[in-house]
Amino acid sequence: MAGKFQAVDLATMHLLRKFERHIELSANERNVLAKAVSDIKVYGPHSDIIRESERVSAIHLIVDGFCCRYKLLPDGRRQIISFVIPGELCDPGVLMLDRMDHTIATFTPTIVGILPRESILEIVANFPRLAKIIWRDTAVDDAITREWLVNVGQRTALERLAHLLCELHVRTRPNDKTGQNQFNLPVTQAELGDALGLSAVHINRTFQDLRAQGLIENSGKTYRIMDFDALANIAMFNPSYLQSSDYGRE
Amino acid sequence: MAGKFQAVDLATMHLLRKFERHIELSANERNVLAKAVSDIKVYGPHSDIIRESERVSAIHLIVDGFCCRYKLLPDGRRQIISFVIPGELCDPGVLMLDRMDHTIATFTPTIVGILPRESILEIVANFPRLAKIIWRDTAVDDAITREWLVNVGQRTALERLAHLLCELHVRTRPNDKTGQNQFNLPVTQAELGDALGLSAVHINRTFQDLRAQGLIENSGKTYRIMDFDALANIAMFNPSYLQSSDYGRE
DNA sequence: CGACTATTTGATAGGACTCAACCTCCGTGG
DNA sequence: CCACGGAGGTTGAGTCCTATCAAATAGTCG
Numbered sequence: 001m002a003g004k005f006q007a008v009d010l011a012t013m014h015l016l017r018k019f020e021r022h023i024e025l026s027a028n029e030r031n032v033l034a035k036a037v038s039d040i041k042v043y044g045p046h047s048d049i050i051r052e053s054e055r056v057s058a059i060h061l062i063v064d065g066f067c068c069r070y071k072l073l074p075d076g077r078r079q080i081i082s083f084v085i086p087g088e089l090c091d092p093g094v095l096m097l098d099r100m101d102h103t104i105a106t107f108t109p110t111i112v113g114i115l116p117r118e119s120i121l122e123i124v125a126n127f128p129r130l131a132k133i134i135w136r137d138t139a140v141d142d143a144i145t146r147e148w149l150v151n152v153g154q155r156t157a158l159e160r161l162a163h164l165l166c167e168l169h170v171r172t173r174p175n176d177k178t179g180q181n182q183f184n185l186p187v188t189q190a191e192l193g194d195a196l197g198l199s200a201v202h203i204n205r206t207f208q209d210l211r212a213q214g215l216i217e218n219s220g221k222t223y224r225i226m227d228f229d230a231l232a233n234i235a236m237f238n239p240s241y242l243q244s245s246d247y248g249r250e
Numbered sequence: 251m252a253g254k255f256q257a258v259d260l261a262t263m264h265l266l267r268k269f270e271r272h273i274e275l276s277a278n279e280r281n282v283l284a285k286a287v288s289d290i291k292v293y294g295p296h297s298d299i300i301r302e303s304e305r306v307s308a309i310h311l312i313v314d315g316f317c318c319r320y321k322l323l324p325d326g327r328r329q330i331i332s333f334v335i336p337g338e339l340c341d342p343g344v345l346m347l348d349r350m351d352h353t354i355a356t357f358t359p360t361i362v363g364i365l366p367r368e369s370i371l372e373i374v375a376n377f378p379r380l381a382k383i384i385w386r387d388t389a390v391d392d393a394i395t396r397e398w399l400v401n402v403g404q405r406t407a408l409e410r411l412a413h414l415l416c417e418l419h420v421r422t423r424p425n426d427k428t429g430q431n432q433f434n435l436p437v438t439q440a441e442l443g444d445a446l447g448l449s450a451v452h453i454n455r456t457f458q459d460l461r462a463q464g465l466i467e468n469s470g471k472t473y474r475i476m477d478f479d480a481l482a483n484i485a486m487f488n489p490s491y492l493q494s495s496d497y498g499r500e
Numbered sequence: 501c502g503a504c505t506a507t508t509t510g511a512t513a514g515g516a517c518t519c520a521a522c523c524t525c526c527g528t529g530g
Numbered sequence: 531c532c533a534c535g536g537a538g539g540t541t542g543a544g545t546c547c548t549a550t551c552a553a554a555t556a557g558t559c560g
Contacts, residue, residue: 197403
């Protein structure tokens with residue numbers, strides 16, 4: 001199972017990197033973090049990682065793949081709460097709750113690192129500096145949720161889609177090796193509709209609008225931002241909620 | 251300033267009670283919490299307590315009054331993120347952020363307890379049990395935000411308003427001395443529109459619909475739920491996200 | 501290539517918005 | 531104590547944005 005060990009290491013690397021963006025880790029801290037990833041799991045496309053109402057026994061770190069969090073209504077309507085990209089913890093916010101209030105699911109085949117809840121709680125209890133960073137992580141997550149609420153509650157379809165693209169651009173840019181302002185969004189238009197509170201058909205027409213204005217281009221699921229400033233202007237996009245080191249000080 | 255000292259005590263009492271809902275406090279813990287409320291402030295109606303982009307220098311505990319958190323778009327559109335009722339911390343989630351990503355404001359004249367950020371951070375660093383409860387508090391807050399996102403993104407106007415009323419009913423019920431399933435919502439219809447992503451006019455018509463169905467009654471800002479089950483049914487209201495001891499185990 | 505899924509297009513319908521007026525309630529001040 | 535003014539609630543009419551339905555086209559994978 002050499003492959004598995006490698007993936008655990010990869011998860012650990014992501015994890016350490018996440019913390020090292022904020023502080024210099026002590027040997028002790030590195031040690032305890034390195035032991036936090038108990039396992040990895042591999043999921044197929046469009047599968048649930050953990051479901052609403054399930055007990056929270058572990059936190060998940062996305063090593064590779066594209067995921068989301070969503071809630072369902074009894075009649076099948078679905079609201080996607082956030083997209084989760086590699087290197088991110090997908091559910092730090094439920095660490096302190098006993099049961100999931102939403103579901104985490106994959107879009108693409110996904111590798112996740114499993115961080116048992118007890119391990120994390122132990123770290124939180126004994127390593128205040130690490131606790132603070134995890135907590136901060138959840139705070140950023142929640143700021144994003146708030147911005148999504150504004151998005152869905154106040155913005156028009158065009159503004160909403162523009163805003164989402166701006167957000168994804170900023171969040172994925174650190175990984176963008178091409179320097180072409182492009183990123184992968186392996187999600188159908190219907191799924192984007194679930195994220196933005198719009199129908200699939202309307203997502204389609206809104207994309208056409210954005211393309212016609214020369215703001216974006218896409219081939220398949222790869223989207224390229226042609227004019228970020230104009231897009232951000234339409235979206236009234238203010239990146240400060242992302243607390244991204246690209247924009248804010250730090 | 252006897253009045254002020256009393257209010258500080260009142261704030262402290264709310265604070266202690268909040269923690270005692272979860273654990274038995276040690277003398278030491280009680281002590282440190284009792285010192286956390288450094289001051290109280292009184293705000294008039296419709297005034298901002300702390301604004302978006304301001305430094306987070308303190309956390310606010312609502313002692314008396316009715317408040318909300320909101321975000322503005324540059325063109326004036328507003329999305330209310332949550333309502334805050336007495337006994338609640340209004341911004342635990344930003345504790346770990348340097349700057350506010352939203353504004354906290356009053357509807358009614360309001361008394362708030364000021365908890366300096368450094369005091370809280372010190373408590374968080376040195377009293378893991380207390381840290382956990384604060385953290386859990388933020389987690390519940392965020393679960394509510396997620397449900398609001400579902401509300402605005404997926405539900406119709408009627409469902410949205412019904413859902414909000416269900417939520418407020420459950421959250422205020424512990425304070426409802428009348429046993430009449432009623433609560434105060436000192437907010438205009440336009441403001442409800444800002445919370446639900448609807449126009450004031452449409453809120454008005456939706457209220458008429460709910461009243462015509464015999465689901466609610468109101469005189470002024472006092473709303474009374476006449477048929478909670480039917481209301482919850484329309485709203486597809488599942489209270490588990492509130493983690494309320496009235497519903498969940500605990 | 502064939503079956504399925506996703507995107508696109510067209511036509512129609514409907515929920516919610518806007519605008520504008522009117523009514524009601526209340527606090528203020530003459 | 532009543533007149534006034536302003537804010538909030540209510541109503542009506544017309545419009546627009548977005549949803550729905552249905553069908554055609556394009557893409558993808560075995």
